Amino acid sequence: MTSQAARTGGSVGAEPLLRLVDVRKEFGAVRALRGVNLSVPSGQVTALVGDNGAGKSVTVKVIAGTYQPDHGTMLWEGREVRPRNPREAAQLGIEVVYQDLALCDNLDVVQNMFLGREVLRGGLLAEDEMERTAMATLADLRVTTVQSVRLPVAALSGGQRQSVAVAKAVMWNSKLVILDEPTAALGVAQTRQVLALVTRLAEQGLAVLMISHNLVDVFEVADRIAVMRLGEVVAEGPKAELDVQQVVELMTTGRRGAA
């Protein structure tokens, strides 16, 4: 469906695809976000790490249009945007793969990938056309572990389900794919599959924002790392500038230890 080549790889000039400037969000007395500054460039995997309650999920929900920020700006390709709901975010090209994946177990891979955006011919479902597009998307992402796209999702392993959910997200001209703990429930081999897929998304020019607790995974696939603590991004930069020890200290104390 989407021609991967049509995407402009990398960022235009110095401006990243997405930039949050001093974004704040309060829920009553709780200050969930206290001024988040974050850049997500195209063609790279940006990892968002932080302890529970650091504000990672709220940040994602602001980007995805689920929450509206109380203060601050969101710049999309350099322009200020304010998606009011997930649909508007999707129109910009923002897709989120939540931890629960939002797949229908009883539907097959093709039906899931096209759920809510079915292709119709003469008012009827164009099954063969959708199947070819789904197969092409999976092939683009080199997902070869799914034996048949006509298997119900219930019959797939955790890693395959994650792959299907990611493929579903990238099929719609998306420019930014947000992955919420993509490897949390997976075994070793399946984690490898999914991390390879994450790398491939960035190689194809998409911006990837990956939320993860697992620093081993983060250091394996991320190009850039942003550390959150108590509603703020306390450090952000290329992976090379940080090591695991420093990230742990940033997550817990907010300061970079002497190293």
Next chain:
Amino acid sequence: MSEAEVNGAPAEPAPAPRQRLRLDGAGVLPVILGTIAIAVIFQSLNDRFLSTGNLVNLLVQASVFMLIGMGQVFVLLLGEIDLSLGFVAGIAGVVVTELVQPAVRWPWWAAILAALAVTAAIGFFQGTLVTRLRLPSFVVTLAGLLGWQGVMIILLGAGGTIPIPDRTINAIANGTLAPRAGWLLTALVVALFALFTFRADGRRRRSGLAAPPLAFSWLKVGAAAAAGVALMLVTNADRGVGAFQLRGMPYVIPLVFGVLVLWSFVLGRTRFGRYVYAIGGNAEAARRAGIALARVRTLAFTLAALTAGIGGIVYASRLRSMSTSFDGGTIVLYVVASAVIGGTSLFGGRGHPLHAVLGGVVIAAIVNGMALLGLSAAIQLIATAVVLLTSILVDVVVRRRGAPAGA
């Protein structure tokens, strides 16, 4: 990281058709085994059970369960239940009966349309209560079960039984096609089925998609032809008593078949049908995909009641009358059992109108067999309870077996 592990072999043509075949087969197998077991038991107790006369009678009896059951499948697919469908069917029967009375004199087709409009409106009303006000479908339709029975009794009035004077309406369940017309119709249906099967499979093969082997297409067409021939041999044999000849396929059989094809098409090929399955599988995922849940659910309840209305008209036609002894409470339980025995899940997301048709044969066979043996009402109630429980047991066992593998 090891690329070889992930990207190992190039995508090879998957063994998909065989897997799907196995899954489909497993769903229908309990029905077939159950039918054979029931036939053996009742035939050994009363050798009239498998006579052609009784078999045709059984199919006509079953058609009521099949039709209301196909309605119930819409609701079960959503993971809901509609307990009112029995008496909604009763309402349709009463409306048709009242409208063709000598004092009113509506033409038969207008009476049928009016009855179906009434049932569709009932379904829309109940569906709206369930979806917009978020009332549990169990309670809303339980209220319907009670309320519509009351309405039915009021409409039937003091006499309790009203005969149907209209010949066309009575012919729906009692009239038959001429034997030759039956053969012609069956041949046409099998030919159309073959045409669509080969065309669809051929198109998939040409466009390089995984398609079932040609032999499998032939197998399907062969099975359909065999079923058609068997049906014709049974319905076209003389089942009259003494010198009185009676043969031919009852009109209800093509009627049930037509409804089956229509609803299979709606559920399988339209966006609405896809959304019914999606909501039953994972309503939250469907909501996030932008599907208008309330609209789809309300429409499903409406179509369910409409289909039940067709069943109610067939019921009235079979008895050539409508009376207050119409037991919509038992019928709706039979109907749920029919759908579930056929392979439709009570938990939503899995089901097909065909299940109601297959399960309807099983349930009708049990009801018919018990009546043939002259069993007491008490025994019949207990037997029905056992059947209902067994069908749910089968559903749960199948569901457990089909649970996500690696999760």
